Amino acid sequence: xxxxxxxxxLFKSAHAYRAFSSLLRSPITKxxxxxxxxxxxxxxxxxxxxxxxxxxxWTGQYKGNSRIVCRPQSTEEVASILEYCSREKIGxxxxxxxxxxxxxxxxINDEVILSVExxxxxxxxxxxxxxxxxGAGCVLQTLQAxxxxxxxxxxxxxxxxxxCMIGGNVATNxxxxxxxxxxxxxxxxxxxxxxxxxxxxxxxMSTNRKDNTGYDLxxxxxxxxxxxxxxxxxxxxxxxxxxxxxxxxxxxxxFESVCQTLSLAKxxxxxVLAAFEFMDKQVLxxxxxxxxxxxxxxKKNHNFCILVETLGSDREHDMEKxxxxxxxxxxxxxxxxxxxxQDTRQVSIWEIRESCNPIIKSKGYNYKYDISLPLSEYYxxxxxxxxxxxxxKGDIVVANWGHVIDGxxxxxxxxxxxxxVDIQIKNSIEPFIFEYVVAKGxxxxxxxGLGQCKNNYLGKYAKSKAAVAVMRSLKDSxxxxxxxxxxxxxxxxxxxx
Amino acid sequence: xxxxxxxxxxxDYAVKVRVGANGVELKNVKMSLNPFCEIxxxxxxxxxxxxxxxxxxxxxxxxxxxxxxETLRTAMAMGCDRAIHIxxxxxxxxxxxxxxxxxxxxxxxIEEKEKDVDLVLVGKQAIDSDCGQVGPMxxxxxxxxxxxxxxxxxxxxxxxxxxxxxxQGTETIKIAKLPAVVSCDLRLNExxxxxxxxxxxxxxKKIDQFQADEFDVDLTAKNKVLEVFExxxxxxxxxxxxxxQLIDKLKNEAGLLQ
Numbered sequence: 068x069x070x071x072x073x074x075x076x077l078f079k080s081a082h083a084y085r086a087f088s089s090l091l092r093s094p095i096t097k098x099x100x101x102x103x104x105x106x107x108x109x110x111x112x113x114x115x116x117x118x119x120x121x122x123x124x125w126t127g128q129y130k131g132n133s134r135i136v137c138r139p140q141s142t143e144e145v146a147s148i149l150e151y152c153s154r155e156k157i158g159x160x161x162x163x164x165x166x167x168x169x170x171x172x173x174x175i176n177d178e179v180i181l182s183v184e185x186x187x188x189x190x191x192x193x194x195x196x197x198x199x200x201x202g203a204g205c206v207l208q209t210l211q212a213x214x215x216x217x218x219x220x221x222x223x224x225x226x227x228x229x230x231c232m233i234g235g236n237v238a239t240n241x242x243x244x245x246x247x248x249x250x251x252x253x254x255x256x257x258x259x260x261x262x263x264x265x266x267x268x269x270x271x272m273s274t275n276r277k278d279n280t281g282y283d284l285x286x287x288x289x290x291x292x293x294x295x296x297x298x299x300x301x302x303x304x305x306x307x308x309x310x311x312x313x314x315x316x317x318x319x320x321x322f323e324s325v326c327q328t329l330s331l332a333k334x335x336x337x338x339v340l341a342a343f344e345f346m347d348k349q350v351l352x353x354x355x356x357x358x359x360x361x362x363x364x365x366k367k368n369h370n371f372c373i374l375v376e377t378l379g380s381d382r383e384h385d386m387e388k389x390x391x392x393x394x395x396x397x398x399x400x401x402x403x404x405x406x407x408x409q410d411t412r413q414v415s416i417w418e419i420r421e422s423c424n425p426i427i428k429s430k431g432y433n434y435k436y437d438i439s440l441p442l443s444e445y446y447x448x449x450x451x452x453x454x455x456x457x458x459x460k461g462d463i464v465v466a467n468w469g470h471v472i473d474g475x476x477x478x479x480x481x482x483x484x485x486x487x488v489d490i491q492i493k494n495s496i497e498p499f500i501f502e503y504v505v506a507k508g509x510x511x512x513x514x515x516g517l518g519q520c521k522n523n524y525l526g527k528y529a530k531s532k533a534a535v536a537v538m539r540s541l542k543d544s545x546x547x548x549x550x551x552x553x554x555x556x557x558x559x560x561x562x563x564x
Numbered sequence: 565x566x567x568x569x570x571x572x573x574x575x576d577y578a579v580k581v582r583v584g585a586n587g588v589e590l591k592n593v594k595m596s597l598n599p600f601c602e603i604x605x606x607x608x609x610x611x612x613x614x615x616x617x618x619x620x621x622x623x624x625x626x627x628x629x630x631x632x633x634e635t636l637r638t639a640m641a642m643g644c645d646r647a648i649h650i651x652x653x654x655x656x657x658x659x660x661x662x663x664x665x666x667x668x669x670x671x672x673x674i675e676e677k678e679k680d681v682d683l684v685l686v687g688k689q690a691i692d693s694d695c696g697q698v699g700p701m702x703x704x705x706x707x708x709x710x711x712x713x714x715x716x717x718x719x720x721x722x723x724x725x726x727x728x729x730x731x732q733g734t735e736t737i738k739i740a741k742l743p744a745v746v747s748c749d750l751r752l753n754e755x756x757x758x759x760x761x762x763x764x765x766x767x768x769k770k771i772d773q774f775q776a777d778e779f780d781v782d783l784t785a786k787n788k789v790l791e792v793f794e795x796x797x798x799x800x801x802x803x804x805x806x807x808x809q810l811i812d813k814l815k816n817e818a819g820l821l822q
Contacts, residue, residue, distance in 0.1 A: 310593075315760075409596065409638060
């Protein structure tokens with residue numbers, strides 16, 4: 068029977084919060100007590116600041132007000148928490164490594180934080196079929212190390228590997244540097260165990276690669292950003308660890324040469340090409356303040372630097388292909404300089420690429436964008452953005468890097484030395500950048516997702532009305548009370564989209 | 565000045581070695597240039613770039629299977645002018661070919677093939693056998709002065725001034741006159757990356773090939789390996805929830821706090 072009670076909204080702060088669905092209420096003391104009973108490792112605090120690491124994201128843009136983080140130690144405890152919150156209509160924010168950049172894991176008000184950090188057991192590894200089964204709270208780097216012992220590798224790799232957890236990677240369909248070579252998480256997911264909002268444990272764990280029996284439900288949860296269910300276990304395909312790895316760091320003068328080098332790489336390296344990342348001069352200049360860039364043009368940085376990695380099963384074979392590619396790229400003038408890292412130093416070349424994000428973050432306020440564009444338009448948006456920002460006084464840098472092989476650009480506008488957002492700058496960037504991307508047939512969020520940052524653009528800049536309507540009906544079907552990540556992922560209730 | 569640099573092809577430093585019936589498993593395992601040998605190559609190339617040293621050429625030497633040629637190409641891509649490969653399929657990780665034979669092969673190369681070597685640079689030790697013996701033994705056989713664990717090498721008149729790292733601190737050794745043998749330690753330098761133009765050039769540089777048994781050197785092992793086994797597995801650490809738990813464990817379990 069539908070309750071006709073007036074919704075209890077107990078938001079105590081004077082802050083202008085985004086209004087939740089009128090169905091949800093704030094948790095109170097008795098709720099905290101009950102949640103701790105159901106998941107004894109949970110932490111309740113008097114002051115939300117004590118849960119600072121759970122209530123805030125690393126970019127410093129999002130802050131929640133949660134006073135509890137539930138830390139279930141088993142799937143049953145997760146189910147118990149969800150069952151209670153669903154019944155009591157209390158909002159929940161599932162959280163894994165909390166390394167996202169769109170505020171998807173940060174409470175908007177005082178929702179209950181449900182951390183999967185304790186679901187960190189590695190249940191099994193089948194080294195003949197290359198399938199790992201583990202809890203959602205396993206840190207990616209830990210999985211990589213464990214699986215390497217069995218001569219396999221995890222098909223995703225990102226800069227945040229030391230902190231991010233596999234459950235979060237799956238929930239956000241994380242991309243990373245090996246997307247081109249090993250495919251997306253969708254391509255590598257073998258099974259999942261998910262708890263639905265009403266507390267039902269949905270066991271979709273499997274060790275079968277091929278299984279055409281019914282709707283393939285697990286794919287709904289991959290990339291759903293914790294809005295349809297909470298992932299508790301993951302079964303993932305792990306490719307064999309290649310015995311031969313080469314990392315080259317190359318310099319190009321123009322973006323066109325970057326594209327030509329990419330084309331040549333695909334042609335000459337073929338199946339051993341594993342990663343192809345680029346960085347422009349502006350980001351290299353920032354990174355150079357903390358790391359030594361191994362290739363420079365005299366005292367300046369090159370206009371563009373590329374990191375190319377090959378992974379294969381035969382060292383001689385890969386080296387032959389690599390040398391042929393490098394020779395041709397140099398002879399044709401696409402590449403003006405380059406180095407090949409000996410094994411001990413391959414990691415430090417990757418560190419240069421992986422440090423772009425944290426170093427940029429430390430320099431000033433970041434207006435971060437993660438877009439997909441056809442290669443022909445890839446860098447022209449950067450040039451246009453720089454033009455647009457010329458009239459602004461003070462230092463503004465447009466620094467760019469990304470998985471150019473996937474058409475994925477991380478465009479970052481920074482105000483070095485200034486750490487507060489400047490609304491005028493923001494308005495100059497948005498919605499221009501989204502409109503531009505849409506006009507060129509690209510994506511406004513290539514891999515970072517929507518979270519609470521871009522959800523309101525879903526209808527306007529990403530998907531059709533019909534598509535959004537189907538998404539809403541799926542959400543309503545799985546989560547009728549809307550407890551999981553309220554006001555995120557889908558356009559919020561007070562948005563016109 | 566003519567410099568001879570020893571380079572060894574060893575199991576890559578990042579590989580988790582496994583022990584099988586015949587010692588460490590080498591099949592399908594990633595091999596690389598020994599990190600200390602890489603430092604020695606860098607030291608040689610820097611000397612060559614230093615006009616005051618008047619280095620005429622840098623020759624790299626490696627002893628091992630045919631894949632050693634890759635290691636030599638890396639050394640040449642870093643700047644060695646040419647290379648010598650002494651071919652043997654004997655295992656170089658102490659199981660078959662040992663330091664004494666290696667030192668004697670180096671001696672033969674210096675006395676019979678490359679007669680005017682002024683300086684031999686080697687890594688302080690190889691990361692597979694960890695002996696650290698070839699440098700000192702070679703100096704002994706040649707009756708040349710030696711300085712090991714070099715952290716700094718400077719030209720000094722007709723000789724060298726070498727700072728070496730010891731557990732007690734830094735020791736400075738003056739080598740009055742070349743020729744000499746110097747083994748290189750970690751802090752001597754940071755090796756350069758092989759640049760593309762040099763990698764391409766290295767493909768055309770010369771590698772002289774010899775067979776190990778064509779030299780009059782006894783290649784049999786002087787020391788017998790009795791057993792090879794893995795160290796006992798380390799217990800995994802645990803995570804604690806808060807500082808109080810940490811203090812409790814340090815006090816009551818580890819006995820580290822009063």
